[in-house]
Amino acid sequence: MSDNQLNVAVICGSLRKGSYNAALARTLPSLAPPGMAVKPAPAWDKMPVYNHDLHEGGVFPAEVIAWGDAVRAADGVIIVSPEYNWSIPGGLKNAIDWVSRFKEVPFKEKPVALQSCAGGALGGARMQYHLRQSLTSIDAFIFGKPEIFVSFSAKKFDEKTLELTDQPTIEIVRQQLASFEKFIRRMNGRK
Numbered sequence: 001m002s003d004n005q006l007n008v009a010v011i012c013g014s015l016r017k018g019s020y021n022a023a024l025a026r027t028l029p030s031l032a033p034p035g036m037a038v039k040p041a042p043a044w045d046k047m048p049v050y051n052h053d054l055h056e057g058g059v060f061p062a063e064v065i066a067w068g069d070a071v072r073a074a075d076g077v078i079i080v081s082p083e084y085n086w087s088i089p090g091g092l093k094n095a096i097d098w099v100s101r102f103k104e105v106p107f108k109e110k111p112v113a114l115q116s117c118a119g120g121a122l123g124g125a126r127m128q129y130h131l132r133q134s135l136t137s138i139d140a141f142i143f144g145k146p147e148i149f150v151s152f153s154a155k156k157f158d159e160k161t162l163e164l165t166d167q168p169t170i171e172i173v174r175q176q177l178a179s180f181e182k183f184i185r186r187m188n189g190r191k
């Protein structure tokens, strides 16, 4: 591992045990280029529903602090999420809303790449465009192309092991990670 290796945090938008998005997230370390270490971000599922009164006086819930710190410390973030009712899953949006209230917003100028798996033909595209909009509002640097939309996801993973088996998907994910490494280095001035 070189000193110059990037540290990238992965956030998954699904809590489901058999989640295709979680399965894709688990595949990322093996598809990442040597200059990028990919690790899961802390869980967001114990965060309370956002309420300003819960951080009156500047004290945030511990889960929110841990999640925000992990995003802040990472060189880049990859969000792998399903689409719920054409948009961002509520729990994930809640987590983003929470950390957007910190004085030092963790997503500010943070390179972020997006991926989604969905049962249907659009592969979660509508959710990704909502994430782009929301994260842009808190000054994240959103990576462009290639985009990763894993449509008809049940056909792309092994039914029993949930291993990603679809070669074109593996290849495009590899390409996105390689391009994302270059994007992060351009954005944060690291060679």
Ligand SMILES: Cc1cc2nc3c(=O)[nH]c(=O)nc-3n(C[C@H](O)[C@H](O)[C@H](O)COP(=O)(O)O)c2cc1C
Pocket (backbone or CB within 6 Å): 014, 015, 016, 018, 019, 020, 021, 022, 081, 082, 083, 084, 085, 086, 087, 117, 118, 119, 120, 121, 122, 123, 124, 153
């Ligand atoms: C509440 C809910 C809403 C959903 N809405 C959409 C949707 O708008 N578009 C879509 O492509 N799939 C939708 N789905 C189906 C998901 O794409 C599918 O269940 C997917 O496998 C969920 O991701 P996961 O396997 O990572 O849990 C929805 C599923 C749930 C549970």
